[in-house]
Amino acid sequence: KDDSITKQGQQQMINVAHRGASAHAPENTMAAFQKGVDMKSDYIEIDVQMTKDGELVVIHDTTVDRTTNGTGPVGDLTLEEIRRLDAGSWFSEEFTGEKIPAFEEVLDAFRGKVGILIELKSPELYPGIEEQVAEALKERNMNLPNNEKIIIQSFNHDSMKRSKAFLQAIPHGVLAGMSWSDVTDEQLAAFATYADYFNPNQNIVTPDLIDRVHAVDMQIMPYTSRSQEQADRLFHLGVDGIITDYPEHVYDHPVKKGA
Ligand code: G3P
Ligand code: CA
Numbered sequence: 001k002d003d004s005i006t007k008q009g010q011q012q013m014i015n016v017a018h019r020g021a022s023a024h025a026p027e028n029t030m031a032a033f034q035k036g037v038d039m040k041s042d043y044i045e046i047d048v049q050m051t052k053d054g055e056l057v058v059i060h061d062t063t064v065d066r067t068t069n070g071t072g073p074v075g076d077l078t079l080e081e082i083r084r085l086d087a088g089s090w091f092s093e094e095f096t097g098e099k100i101p102a103f104e105e106v107l108d109a110f111r112g113k114v115g116i117l118i119e120l121k122s123p124e125l126y127p128g129i130e131e132q133v134a135e136a137l138k139e140r141n142m143n144l145p146n147n148e149k150i151i152i153q154s155f156n157h158d159s160m161k162r163s164k165a166f167l168q169a170i171p172h173g174v175l176a177g178m179s180w181s182d183v184t185d186e187q188l189a190a191f192a193t194y195a196d197y198f199n200p201n202q203n204i205v206t207p208d209l210i211d212r213v214h215a216v217d218m219q220i221m222p223y224t225s226r227s228q229e230q231a232d233r234l235f236h237l238g239v240d241g242i243i244t245d246y247p248e249h250v251y252d253h254p255v256k257k258g259a
Contacts, residue, residue: 015041018223018244019045021039036114041114049062053079056129056133059100059121069085070085083102115151130159130166143169176204183198220241222234225242230249
């Protein structure tokens, strides 16, 4: 028993279901997103790409090979071809018949029920995707500062600058892989001119990095926690949110006295 733990304060932690609650249902499907809601996540994270005929769809890889019964690049298939694919049975028989969702279908089903962390995945393959995502949000009045929690993020930082110009009231995030482990204060300050979140690979997170992100008034939500130990480490380091396949690993921990 750790006597230093007090129940008096509970640290709030933003709980983001990565590709939905993807440990429990096939990633980036309606079933995984609903599971994230059921498990009380604050946000579902979704990966957005574009079909051959210019429709926005939700899938992580740039090909359909790993997560469906089809083959080929997302951008070489029409929406109709994509919608015919089974995106569930690779995960388990129980999810046979799950489809690759359309982006607008996810907005319509989940807006107001849970926050949506929208990742533009490989936007360099899909010229104009930033404007198209912005249009879908604007059609629904989701581009305005209101209670609907929407964040847009990407590893492609130029894409985030473009997106921010279309959606000035929506928070944006820069994703940062391992190559950003030596990110400088100057680089963070430049990100802060258009982004509100610096979301790094969890393996580059240190107390110093968290302090420096906060010093430029950004928040930090590392990815991707896949064990209780990883979630606990990030929690005790004091990040703002945790992007996880297991929403149940992220909860309001008791705060340690003096910590
Ligand atoms: O939300 C961040 C995380 O999703 C980035 O990595 O490869 O899972 O899209 P990836
Ligand atoms: Ca993602």
